[in-house]
Amino acid sequence: MTENNEELYCIGCGAKIQSDDPEKLGYTPASAIKKGLENDELYCQRCFRLRHYNEVSDVSLTDDDFLALLNQIGSADALIVNVIDVFDFNGSLIPGIHRFVGDNPVLMVGNKEDLLPRSLKRPKLKDWVRQRANAEGIHPVDVLLTSATRGHSLDKLLAAIEKYRKGRDVYVVGVTNVGKSTLINQIIKQSTGMQDLITTSRFPGTTLDKIEIPLDDGSVLVDTPGIIHKDQMAHYLSAKELRIATPQKEIRPKVYQLAGGQTLFFGGLARLDLIAGPKERNGVVVYMENNLQIHRTKLEKADDFFVKHQGGLLQPPTADELGNFPQLARFEFKVKEKSDLVFEGLGWVTVPSGAVVAGYAPAGVGVLLRKAMV
Known part of the structure; x- marks a missing residue:
């Protein structure tokens, strides 16, 4: 060579x-x-x-190769910076992360904060992220929100890293497609003036081996490879479809007045059924990518409508991608207080107290209910 x-x-x-x-x-x-x-x-x-x-x-590394690298962290004495996508907590979480972190402290960083509507209460979101992390056996020392692409709150993040690392190395971990390497690029740019040292992309699987960035005191900041989490919406879509389906700019809320027995389709990716509502007309608010097409129909006709139009009127996915796209799985909820029905990787729909709703997403992609953030 x-x-x-x-x-x-x-x-x-x-x-x-x-x-x-x-x-x-x-x-x-x-x-x-x-x-x-x-x-x-x-x-x-x-x-x-x-x-x-x-x-x-395509990347020819296996999941085992990725995990073998991450398993080194458990024996290290370091601060773990776990980057997640605020639109996709479940899909952002590295399977079994609590096992390889060991006794090392975890700083959880919610990325893509700039895409959230300004009306969303950031402290509420941070509390929710902490609660979800705790439920998965992770107890972060702190939760921060940032935007890797825009460099939002980078000073706060750097200060928190310095506070919690206490002279130790820093390992930055995350699943693919959460913006981890983009965030490290921002840190490098601010620290050294070099731009785009680490390859970034909207596609999964960019960083193939850990990259060590020296810190002033002789310690290192380590960018680890992104773990492939198969239950991510991003893994079911082409690059073009991903730009249509996932938020690219600050979300503009869309309000719909639904009667019980009506359905909303979000392209051909997801679906909301208002099975019953507390009123004759019930306001629901959709927080998803501004260009994603939304179609309303009657619940009784929804199944046939979906079969007839997925890949055509209802897209993404396009007709060419249907062969690789999983069936939609159904989740039903009785809403006891104003809540967000979250479609992991897409966004959420705020639904009223007293409603009975069902959410559909590709099998493996999470649908969950949380207390309303707006």
């Missing part, structure tokens, strides 16, 4: 650089390796294409 056989690593994803097999991780043509070393910017071909052409290649 080089004259002295020095091992080289991609500064985007951390994969070991090799020029022998285009199908394996870290592949880079020999000419690109030479040029990268000359410019002090050595990227694997996958990261180069991702950065310059927004072209994503």
Whole structure:
């Protein structure tokens, strides 16, 4: 690879650089390796294409490979910064995280805060995140909200990291697609002035090996690979569909007056049935991506409507993606107080006290009820 056989690593994803097999991780043509070393910017071909052409290649690492790297954390003495997506808590949670964290403190960071409506009470959301974490056996020392893309509250995050790490290393962990590497890019940019050192993308599976960023006191901040959590809406959608389905800008609430026995379809991805309401007309408020198409129909006709129109009038998913899209699973709730019916990865619908509702989402994707945040 080089004259002295020095091992080289991609500064985007951390994969070991090799020029022998285009199908394996870290592949880079020999000419690109030479040029990268000359410019002090050595990227694997996958990261180069991702950065310059927004072209994503599949990752050949297995779940076991990811978990083997994360298992190192349990034996480390470090602060764990766990990044989650505020729109997808269940899908953001690393399966079994409490097992590999060990006795290390956990700082939980809710990303994509800039996409939430301003009317949403941030303290309520932080309390809810803490409660959900506690229910999963995680007891964070603190919960912060941020926006990796916009750098919101970055100063607060850096101060909290410094407060809780107490001179130790910092491991930043998260499942794919939560914005973890984008957040680290912001930290690097603020600390060193370098932009986009770590490859970022809206697609799952960007960071292929842990990347160590030196801190002033000799400790390191470690970006670990994103764990693939299969129960994420993102894994069922193409790049184009993902832009339509998941929030891209601050959400604008949409109000619907529904009678009992009416249904709302959110593209072909999810569904809300108002089985019964406390009033003749019941106001429900939808908080989802502004461009996602919403269709109303009668509950008695909803099943047939869905079969007829999914992939057409009801999309995403498109007709081409239907073969890989799972069946919708149903969750029924009796609402005792004004609540949010949360569709993990999409958003939520605020429903009135006294209603009986059912939410549908792709099998494996969570639907849950929480106290209303707005």
